[in-house]
Amino acid sequence: MNRSDEIGTLAASVNEMAQKLRSDYQQLQALNEKQRQFFADITHEVRNPLHTIMGSLEMLELPGLDEEKRRKYVRNLRSQAERIGRLFKDLMTLQRFDSDEKFVIPGHADLADIVQDVVDWYQYSARSKGISLEYDTHSCMVYADPGKIEQVLENLISNAIKFTNEGTISVTYSRNNGLVEVSVSDTGIGIPEAHWGRLFDRFYRTDKARSRDKGGTGLGLSVVKGILKAHDSDIQLESEVGKGSRFFFVLKSSESVQMKNRETPQDT
Ligand code: ADP
Secondary structure (H helix, E strand, O other): OHHHHHHHHHHHHHHHHHHHHHHHHHHHHHHHHHHHHHHHHHHHHHHHHHHHHHHHHHHHOOOOOOHHHHHHHHHHHHHHHHHHHHHHHHHHHHHHHOOOHHOOOEEEHHHHHHHHHHHHHHHHHHHHOOOOEEEEOOOOOHHHOOOHHHHHHHHHHHHHHHHOOOEEEEEEEEEEEEEEEEEEOOOOOOOOHHHHHHHHOOOOOHHHHHHOOOHHHHHHHHHHHHHHHHOOOOEEEEEEEEEEEEEEEEEEHHOOOOOOOOOOOOOO
């Protein structure tokens, strides 16, 4: 290789390295921007309820406050404190997706028990909005982490209640080919298709003011997606504006996992 060829090869590899560096730098910048946005969102989400808490505390300190107003401000304090609590619970869950291999500990569990527990919790708030909360009760064994699937259903059912004014919410499940499809449907406001792609992003809402007003954190669906991903599953959506939404996902049935284990015995 003569000298000018050598210089040519060297120049090509320097150019290649420069391109790689540029693309790494751009990726890093995009990551930084994502992180910056994430922290800005968290700050915003915490600042809002804190303002309400400070305001309510100031009102409670006023002399001669009547009993009705006192109760109203205490109610405000409680609901805003609960909102901050929910925000941190969701954030902790999101943080664990990335860092904890044992985030999901699957076992054999009956969906009937999981659904019953969650429905019991939400029956009161559904009824007080004039919503009928219907659900399946037949036994159906799945291979999943029961606590995490409870969290998925909690988020889906609480959303369904938030975005439905009167009507019906149904929680159903059925077995099909070794899989169990679980579905939460409502007759609420529905979701325009333009939002479907970003709905599961952290802090994404179709209507920020409305969601905050209803005590939402904007993290519920990203938590749902992360939990299902850890179960090798995903969340699906069908929705029609003004008619309602259906969120659904599949889990492995207990039987299919037991059968697979029999076919491929583990090394001891
Ligand atoms: P939020 O705390 O705001 O409910 P989520 O991540 O759980 O956050 O949901 C994101 C957004 O998706 C909500 O703000 C709302 O705009 C929309 N959404 C979720 N579930 C429903 C539903 N069942 N009906 C209508 N809109 C919904």
